[in-house]
Amino acid sequence: MQTAMExxxxxxxxxxxxxxxxxxxxxxxxxxxxxxxxxxxxxxxxxxAEGKQxxxxxxxxxxxxxxxxxxxAxxxxxxxxxxxxxxxxxxRKEKRKLRKEQKLKQLADQRKKAHKIGLKGTKxxxxxxxxxxxxxxxxxxxxxxxxxxxxxxxxxxxxxDGAESGKRGAKKWDTFEHHGLLFAPDYEPHRxxxxxxxxxxxxxxxxxxxxxYWTSVRGTPYETKDxxxxxxxxxxxxxxxxxxxxxxxKKCDFSLMADYREAERQKRLNRTKEEKEAExxxxxxxxxxxxxxxxxxxxxxxxxxxxxxxQLFRGRGEHPKQGLLKKRTFPESVTLNIGETACVPKVxxxxxxxxxxxxxxxxxxxxxxxxxxxxxxxxxxxxAATSGLKGQPDMLKYDRAKRLVRIIGSIRxxxxxxxxxxxxxxRQKATATYFIDKLALRVGGEKDTExxxxxxxxxSLRVEHLKLTPPHTVHLDFLGxxxxxxxxxxxxxxxxxxxxxxxxxxxxxxxxxxDKISPADLNEYFKNFMEDLSAKVFRTYNAxxxxxxxxxxxxxxxxxxxxxxxxxxxxxxxxxxxxxTVSLGTSKVNYMDPRLGRLGEYRQEFVMTAGARHRAxxxxxxxxxxEEVLGLYPSPxxxxxxxxxxxxxxxxxxxxxxxxxxxxxxxxxxxxxxxxCHEGFHADLNETYFIGQCDExxxxxxxxxxxxxxxxxxxxxxxxxxxxxxxxALIRPGTLYRQLGGVIEAEAVKRGCSxxxxxxxxxxxxxxxxxxxIPHFKKNKTVGLMKPGHIFTVEPMLNLGKSRERLxxxxxxxxxxDGRRSAQFEHTFLVTEDGVEVLTARVGTDRSSMPDYDPAAxxx
DNA sequence: AGGAAGACTTGGAAAAATCTTA
DNA sequence: TAAGATTTTTCCAAGTCTTCCT
Numbered sequence: 058m059q060t061a062m063e064x065x066x067x068x069x070x071x072x073x074x075x076x077x078x079x080x081x082x083x084x085x086x087x088x089x090x091x092x093x094x095x096x097x098x099x100x101x102x103x104x105x106a107e108g109k110q111x112x113x114x115x116x117x118x119x120x121x122x123x124x125x126x127x128x129x130a131x132x133x134x135x136x137x138x139x140x141x142x143x144x145x146x147x148x149r150k151e152k153r154k155l156r157k158e159q160k161l162k163q164l165a166d167q168r169k170k171a172h173k174i175g176l177k178g179t180k181x182x183x184x185x186x187x188x189x190x191x192x193x194x195x196x197x198x199x200x201x202x203x204x205x206x207x208x209x210x211x212x213x214x215x216x217x218d219g220a221e222s223g224k225r226g227a228k229k230w231d232t233f234e235h236h237g238l239l240f241a242p243d244y245e246p247h248r249x250x251x252x253x254x255x256x257x258x259x260x261x262x263x264x265x266x267x268x269x270y271w272t273s274v275r276g277t278p279y280e281t282k283d284x285x286x287x288x289x290x291x292x293x294x295x296x297x298x299x300x301x302x303x304x305x306x307k308k309c310d311f312s313l314m315a316d317y318r319e320a321e322r323q324k325r326l327n328r329t330k331e332e333k334e335a336e337x338x339x340x341x342x343x344x345x346x347x348x349x350x351x352x353x354x355x356x357x358x359x360x361x362x363x364x365x366x367x368q369l370f371r372g373r374g375e376h377p378k379q380g381l382l383k384k385r386t387f388p389e390s391v392t393l394n395i396g397e398t399a400c401v402p403k404v405x406x407x408x409x410x411x412x413x414x415x416x417x418x419x420x421x422x423x424x425x426x427x428x429x430x431x432x433x434x435x436x437x438x439x440x441a442a443t444s445g446l447k448g449q450p451d452m453l454k455y456d457r458a459k460r461l462v463r464i465i466g467s468i469r470x471x472x473x474x475x476x477x478x479x480x481x482x483x484r485q486k487a488t489a490t491y492f493i494d495k496l497a498l499r500v501g502g503e504k505d506t507e508x509x510x511x512x513x514x515x516x517s518l519r520v521e522h523l524k525l526t527p528p529h530t531v532h533l534d535f536l537g538x539x540x541x542x543x544x545x546x547x548x549x550x551x552x553x554x555x556x557x558x559x560x561x562x563x564x565x566x567x568x569x570x571x572d573k574i575s576p577a578d579l580n581e582y583f584k585n586f587m588e589d590l591s592a593k594v595f596r597t598y599n600a601x602x603x604x605x606x607x608x609x610x611x612x613x614x615x616x617x618x619x620x621x622x623x624x625x626x627x628x629x630x631x632x633x634x635x636x637x638t639v640s641l642g643t644s645k646v647n648y649m650d651p652r653l654g655r656l657g658e659y660r661q662e663f664v665m666t667a668g669a670r671h672r673a674x675x676x677x678x679x680x681x682x683x684e685e686v687l688g689l690y691p692s693p694x695x696x697x698x699x700x701x702x703x704x705x706x707x708x709x710x711x712x713x714x715x716x717x718x719x720x721x722x723x724x725x726x727x728x729x730x731x732x733x734c735h736e737g738f739h740a741d742l743n744e745t746y747f748i749g750q751c752d753e754x755x756x757x758x759x760x761x762x763x764x765x766x767x768x769x770x771x772x773x774x775x776x777x778x779x780x781x782x783x784x785x786a787l788i789r790p791g792t793l794y795r796q797l798g799g800v801i802e803a804e805a806v807k808r809g810c811s812x813x814x815x816x817x818x819x820x821x822x823x824x825x826x827x828x829x830x831i832p833h834f835k836k837n838k839t840v841g842l843m844k845p846g847h848i849f850t851v852e853p854m855l856n857l858g859k860s861r862e863r864l865x866x867x868x869x870x871x872x873x874x875d876g877r878r879s880a881q882f883e884h885t886f887l888v889t890e891d892g893v894e895v896l897t898a899r900v901g902t903d904r905s906s907m908p909d910y911d912p913a914a915x916x917x
Numbered sequence: 918a919g920g921a922a923g924a925c926t927t928g929g930a931a932a933a934a935t936c937t938t939a
Numbered sequence: 940t941a942a943g944a945t946t947t948t949t950c951c952a953a954g955t956c957t958t959c960c961t
Contacts, residue, residue: 373929504954514955
């Protein structure tokens, strides 16, 4: 689906960027080439040496690790902090042990029960005796999920009150605990000198630090910006020792330091895969403690819990403070927000420091705020975008946009009436609303140009930003948010043109066009139509509308993940630009309903057909059968309104067929999908069977007759089984869930079949359908890494013809569009320490892998 | 009323991760 | 398997909008 990448539309910014990049690349190449020719001999030596060393390293590594461990153990903890950490670790370990033991007990009890009943639930099967019974102590090896194994999901959207608590000022929590913030690491001096007027000058650490920050902008436009240089020089001079001979910026040569920075960067880039992974793991270990909060007992991921390191401020555009030092944040400028009953977290890594304040505000979504190291404003530490606390207001935002769609007509009628008002303010209000509605301009609050860059939005537009061409064309040219230039020529309503002409009449270039109104006035006007309507909702509405429009051009039920969404430039809303393929940056994603893009939990819903989605929206809420439902129960019965206990899908039916009274006929193939809930845990299984002699004629286009002489149906069923089997071979700790799809599709393609993309495998346990989603096609974007204890299904559906499906009017049955046959196999799998256990394997078969395909097993 | 403070969203740049290609 | 391309994540600047204060 890759469309032409760059169309004829010259996009200035992009072009420039590209040129720049090309230049840079060239330069880089030249540099590296030069370096290579010069040091070729040395490099070769190095490489050879490295090759030798690698082997040695591997051998040594183990030894070293052991040594390190020993050393660590021997070293007496120098600081109290270490002691505390160790204590805490010990405590946590012990707690975990306790928890495990308790779970073990529970499990053992459950198993006893299960034996009595003579049935095993999926979870019980998790504890299969994998170890040889020869061991002296028949120690039960239990694989189970712990908190660390997977991300708990706050399924707030399934609660009755939904996103209610996402409203501004609403209560967000009853209990709330977190571990505080991670302070930026100290600056480590490197003693690389500055060259001043041709002479090497070693700087004291404070000065070296500022100079080193300067090198971080090398290669960026800041390097040559007057304001940035001026401010940097001011900052730098202040930290130079008295009597320093450094007097003139132009005589300063920072290249040694810059080279050092680059070398360090290269060092990082050139780390081996193992080194990178090790460091990542180490970092994760260090930061994990800080990265979660517990909100009402649910673990929620935090966003920016790492405090900003000191650096030269990189204000955008002509920001007057760019180049000044943004100072380090100390605990004394941090206010924590935490539950009354929670422990106040210790200040870590800043001995002798203390929090400025601790508050217990349960109507706000921040966990801490701190003073910016340069600007006068406060900054907030809050939750990650995937958290419920961010998701709820997000949901409300899209609801607002949806409601705006309903009333936009009346708003337009209103302002079209008001733009002829005698009252200038009203006329301005109406005209400004027109621009916000039609062009999705930002509302444009007033700014202090002494402190910030001079940028504008709708209300702050000045005469100099507009040009009028009769009869009714308005040319806009101004710097918007982030000093990004907005240029657009639009034909506007005649009245709007006349109004604007009237507003700017007799005004100076630097005067405001809409001088009689402010953003507050506009928002007040919007409140007449909808209580929570404000100017920015128009942008959400506008962008969502455009996105939907673009999405309508695709068959959405197909591979969402593969598509790059086509979007217009959200700044200009220029539809001609819409033919460009762009990746979804944060900017565009921000305008998308999370059901489309962000929350993994929604993804499956989106991949489902329109009918299924409709049902999901209309139908009863997901039924969670928990431990209080004992015994055995058919999972599908009443699940989201499914009327029967088993899915029966014959011939062209892909899945979710509702059993009825029609008799099966000789030559049919039929899939039976059986799912049970036992003591609160679900298991899922299906197989495709041959009814009598399946001798449908072979289709030579899709069928290799030599390999499978029987019939097309046999070929299809065999292929489906083999696709599942091939993917199962991958199941083991460390495999990415998304890898399975690639194997399945490859197998299908090899056999001339297509893979159904609208339905996927899923996590299973207490929930019939839980995370993760497991698509059966390649290049899918499902998240997650298999770990021991994970339980899920893989259930590829293969079609003889095309992969597209059609939903029957019953709202459930999915059949192939072309009427050709479809087959499916499904099992429930457990990831064990060293591989897989097929939880739904046939009695008496080996559970550690799928048996080879045997058509006799499916002959009826 | 209107300006400042406070709180929260939006969005660009760059780094990191991942995929593709030769 | 390295280089290059593309996507995702991280970081933090810069908006909007509500509430508070005088």
